[in-house]
Amino acid sequence: MKPKILTTLPTTTRESLVADIAAGATVSLVALPLSIAIAIASGAPPATGLVTAIVAGFLISALGGSRVQIGGPTGAFIVVVAGVIAAHGYDGLVLATFIAGLILLAAGYFRLGNLIAFVPEPVVDGFTVGIAVIIAASQLNDALGLSLEQVPADFIEKIPALWNALGAFSPPALFVSAATIVLIVALRRYAPRMPGLIIAVTITSAAALIAAPHLSEPIDTIASRFGDLPRGLPRPRLPDFSIEKVTQLLPSAFVIAFLAGIESLLSALVADRMIGGRHRPNAEMLAQGTANIASALFGGLPATGAIARTATNVRAGGRTPLAGMFHAIALLIIALVAAPLVGRLAMPALAALLIMTAWNMSEPGRWRDRLTMRRTDQALFALTLTLTVFADLAIAIAVGTSIGLAIRLRRREIPPTDWTVPKR
Secondary structure, eight states, X not given: OOOTHHHHGGGOOHHHHHHHHHHHHHHHHHHHHHHHHHHHHTXXXXXXXXXXXXXXXXXXXXXXXXXXXXXXXXXXXXXXXXXXXXXXXXXXXXHHHHHHHXXXXXXXXXXXXXXXXXXXXXXXXXXXXXXXXXXXXXXXXXXXXXXXXXXXXXXXXXXXXXXXXXXXXXXXXXXXXXXXXXXXXXXXXXXXXXOHHHHHHHHHHHHHHHHGGXXXXXXXXXXXXXXXXXXXXXXXXXXXXXXXXXXXXXXXXXXXXXXXXXXXXXXXXXXXXXXXXXXXXXXHHHHHHHHHHHHHHTTOOOOEEOHHHHHHHHHTTOOSHHHHHHHHHHHHHHHHXXXXXXXXXXXXXXXXXXXXXXXXXXXXXXXXXXXXXXXHHHHHHHHHHHHHHHTOHHHHHHHHHHHHHHHHHHHTOOOOSSOOOOOO
C-alpha cells in the first residue's frame, strides 16, 4: 500500500522533473474548464470544481498507487452529485463525500481494491453510457440558449420540457456551442498535443464577448450567472454531522465511493497500458479516500481518477506522480491570479465541452463490439443503461451487478483478473 511517489522520488532527475512540470501545466489547462463545467452541471457553484481539482488532485497524485494518475471531479459523478444536492442541499453533498472518503479508506485498509474487478464489465459500460446520455441532455438548455430557468431533473420530464422550449432557442448561443465542438474536434485531430479544450472554449468565449454589444440578448458567462469566482481556496471546516443526516446520506455515500473506486482503478489500468507500468490498487483506494475527505473539508465535490486527463498527462510526457501534483499547483496559481478571466468563459461553450465529454464517455468506437457481445452481456448492458437513465444510478448498479454475478456463477467461469481497456 506504499504510495508510488516513494518509489519514483529516488530516481527523479532534472530532465524528468522538467518533463513532469511541463505535463502538469498542460493537464491543468485541460482540467480548468472541465472542472468548472462539471461543477455547474452538477448544480454546484463553479468554484467547487476548481477546489476539488486542486485539493483532491494533489492528494491523489501524492498518495496514490499510480505513477501518472490525474484526479479531480469527473463527469461520472454529475448525476449522483446533482441528485444529492437536489435532495439534501450542498451541505448534504459535502457530508456524503466525507463519508464516501471514509468508506474508501476502509476499503483500502482491508485491501478490497481488487474486488472491484468482479463488477461485470457490461454493468460498468452500461451505466457509463447511461450517465453520458443524461449529461448530454442536461446541457441542451445552455447549448441552445433556451429560456428554461429550471430544467427538470427527471429524464422523462426533462425531454418534453426541452422540446417545448425549442421555439425560443438563441442562434448566438447555438453558434458558440457548435463552434466550440468543431474546434475541439479539429484540435484533437490536427493538434493532439495542444490543450484543445481550453483553446476552443477561450476562442469561442472571446468571440461571444466581442459580439456582445451587437446582440439583442448577451450570452451568459460564468460570472454573469454565478458571480465572480473567488481567488484561492476556502478555509477547511468539518461538515455538520448528525445521526439522522448520516443515515439519510449513507446510500449516496456508498454510490460515490463505488464510483470513485471503479473510475480510479479503471483509469489507473488505462495508464498502466500506456506507460507499461503497474499500479497499486489498495494504495490507490487509500489515496481516493484521503482525497475525498480533504475535498469535503474544503467544501469540494467528490473526486476520482480522470481517464481523459490521465491520458493527456501521459501524452504530455508525465511519468511520475509529481506531474499530477504540479497540475494541482498550476490550477491554484490560476485561481489566485486569473479568476476574473476564467469567469468570462461562456456558458454555451462549457455546455459544448460537456456534450463532447459525454460523447467520449459513451465510447462510440465500441458499439461494434457491443453488438457482437454475448446476448446475456448485451441484455445486461441494456438493462443497466436503461435503469441508469430512467430510474436511479444506485438501482442500476445494484441490479446490474447482482444479475451479472449470477450469470457468471451460472456459467461457472472464473472472473477476469483485469479490465478491458476502454478506447477513451
